[in-house]
Amino acid sequence: MPLSETPYSAAxxxxxxxxxxLPDGERPADVLVRDGRIEQIAAHGSLLVGDQHLTDxxxxxxxxxxxxxxxxxxxxxxTEWEGFATATRAAAAGGVTTVIDMPLNSIxxxxxxxxxxxxxxxxxxxxxxxxxxxxxxxxxNTADLEPLHRAGVFGFxxxxxxxxxxxxxxxxxxxxxxxxxxxxxxxALAIIHAEDPAVLAAAPQQPGVHYRDFLAxxxxxxxxxxxxxxxxxxxxxxxxxxxxxxxxxxxxxxxRQARADGVRVTAETCPHYLTLAAEQVPxxxxxxxCCPPIRDESNRDALWAALAAGEFIAVVSDHSPSTPDLKLLxxxxxSGDFAAAWGGIASLQLGLPAVWTxxxxxxxxxxxxxxxxxxxxxxxxxxxxxxxxxxxxxxADLVAFDPDGEFAVQAAALHHRNxxxxxxxxxxxxxxxxxxxxxxxxxxxxxxxxxxxxRS
Ligand SMILES: [Zn+2]
Numbered sequence: 256m257p258l259s260e261t262p263y264s265a266a267x268x269x270x271x272x273x274x275x276x277l278p279d280g281e282r283p284a285d286v287l288v289r290d291g292r293i294e295q296i297a298a299h300g301s302l303l304v305g306d307q308h309l310t311d312x313x314x315x316x317x318x319x320x321x322x323x324x325x326x327x328x329x330x331x332x333x334t335e336w337e338g339f340a341t342a343t344r345a346a347a348a349g350g351v352t353t354v355i356d357m358p359l360n361s362i363x364x365x366x367x368x369x370x371x372x373x374x375x376x377x378x379x380x381x382x383x384x385x386x387x388x389x390x391x392x393x394x395x396n397t398a399d400l401e402p403l404h405r406a407g408v409f410g411f412x413x414x415x416x417x418x419x420x421x422x423x424x425x426x427x428x429x430x431x432x433x434x435x436x437x438x439x440x441x442x443a444l445a446i447i448h449a450e451d452p453a454v455l456a457a458a459p460q461q462p463g464v465h466y467r468d469f470l471a472x473x474x475x476x477x478x479x480x481x482x483x484x485x486x487x488x489x490x491x492x493x494x495x496x497x498x499x500x501x502x503x504x505x506x507x508x509x510x511r512q513a514r515a516d517g518v519r520v521t522a523e524t525c526p527h528y529l530t531l532a533a534e535q536v537p538x539x540x541x542x543x544x545c546c547p548p549i550r551d552e553s554n555r556d557a558l559w560a561a562l563a564a565g566e567f568i569a570v571v572s573d574h575s576p577s578t579p580d581l582k583l584l585x586x587x588x589x590s591g592d593f594a595a596a597w598g599g600i601a602s603l604q605l606g607l608p609a610v611w612t613x614x615x616x617x618x619x620x621x622x623x624x625x626x627x628x629x630x631x632x633x634x635x636x637x638x639x640x641x642x643x644x645x646x647x648x649x650x651a652d653l654v655a656f657d658p659d660g661e662f663a664v665q666a667a668a669l670h671h672r673n674x675x676x677x678x679x680x681x682x683x684x685x686x687x688x689x690x691x692x693x694x695x696x697x698x699x700x701x702x703x704x705x706x707x708x709x710r711s
Contacts, residue, residue, distance in 0.1 A: 266290060268694065269302045270310045270653060272317035276625045278644050286317065288651040291693035296647060312655050315688060318625055320352025320384075320652030322632040322643045324409070325499065325523065325571035326603060328354075331377045332362025336577045337672050339381035342603060344699040345670035347383045349604035350687040352652035352697075353633070353642050353708070354384055358391030358412050359423035360575070366391040366423070367399045368406050375707055382705030383697055384690075385652075387636070389446065392434040393424050400434070401441050407709025409636045410444030410497070415481045416452040419546075419598060425452065428484070435494035444636075445489075446497045449481035449506075450547055462594035464539035469593035473548045475503040482506045486513040489520060497635065498522040500573045502547035504557030507566055521635060523569040524558055526609040527600050531555075531677060539591025541582045542677040545573065546598040559617055562627065569632040572606045575599030579675050601676045604669045609678060611658065611685035621658060637710055651694035660686030670699065 267289040275284035283299030295302070323346065329336040346354050356374065358365035365371050365388055378386055390408035392400060400411060413434055414425040426434060438445045454477040461468040482498060486509060489496040498506065501524045513520050527545060532552040536543045543549060561567060577597040583589030589596070602609065607628065614624050633643025641650055663682050666674040690697045692705060
């Protein structure tokens with residue numbers, strides 16, 4: 256049929272896939288996109304447009320763009336660790352179309368409106384995907400929370416144990432009470448790094464290249480003690496809390512009990528806790544160091560069981576790179592000392608294939624992965640209705656994903672600024688072929704058109 260006879264304007268495009276992952280499951284579909292939004296979802300092959308406006312993916316799956324609510328971009332201030340341009344190119348290449356940046360490791364941190372403005376200004380013209388910001392709640396900044404909330408941050412991160420950077424101190428119990436009371440009042444979401452400093456201080460500290468020594472220095476108890484104290488504080492203040500990067504499955508019964516008691520609590524875990532295990536970490540390979548740590552295989556199985564049971568609202572990267580020298584990697588002349596190395600894992604571009612590789616092996620579907628990595632995190636930050644699902648009215652943030660495409664991870668070939676990732680050398684299944692942001696194909700070699708987004 257000639258283009259002039261098509262029922263849609265030239266601005267409309269149809270993306271056709273025999274494996275479209277929709278909110279009610281996976282099926283063949285045509286997705287009509289106009290003006291950056293999803294206008295219609297129809298039966299496969301039913302929408303008539305000219306060839307130039309049709310992208311037929313065949314058997315390649317069509318997913319909603321992923322929403323990664325846990326990314327440390329580190330710019331301004333520590334741009335040599337990562338940066339808006341490199342992080343968002345990596346995100347786009349990895350099928351992530353929305354990134355929410357963490358408030359620390361940048362200088363200044365996002366603990367004041369001025370700090371937020373500095374980030375927004377720096378990020379301008381550097382975002383290949385849509386980009387939002389978390390604020391930070393630290394000792395002494397309770398008065399800054401409401402102005403930051405009004406300025407559109409998605410919530411406030413606090414650490415219960417030292418964060419690793421001096422300009423973002425952790426909260427003692429009195430600070431936590433103050434922050435959660437204020438966040439309950441203004442209706443903000445508190446997101447918490449839950450490890451207990453007293454338990455960490457009492458744990459055996461044995462520096463060196465042996466991963467088991469590092470693991471012993473950050474025991475399960477550090478997480479359960481911190482989570483118990485947090486849940487108690489949430490119960491008393493009425494604040495809505497979210498536990499970041501749950502590593503220990505021992506916290507799950509605490510979360511179940513708190514939910515049963517009416518505490519508003521959600522939790523996330525991360526690709527590395529689901530796909531890597533302590534038994535496999537080579538001595539001295541500090542690319543695997545993160546806090547809380549990657550634990551053993553039986554713990555990993557328990558995390559998968561909880562994920563399958565719907566106990567985690569999100570699987571997000573906690574992408575937190577540094578320069579190779581701070582990782583003390585042996586191949587860069589470092590000591591490989593787990594105690595002294597920077598604790599953070601780089602995986603923004605690899606989260607989807609890493610999780611899919613393991614999810615498929617365990618019998619999960621693409622719909623499950625989309626729930627954990629797109630619609631779940633979107634709902635956490637109030638973006639349901641805009642992001643995280645192939646649904647009419649949502650932004651046309653889409654990913655063409657080959658679920659059978661295998662590739663070997665080459666750290667230097669990733670868009671991350673630094674070529675360090677624990678996935679280096681692994682073969683992963685699942686390849687991102689194309690990423691669309693609000694209906695336009697993202698080309699990381701061309702100009703960016705990501706937007707800055709705010710809590711609505
Ligand atoms: Zn983090």
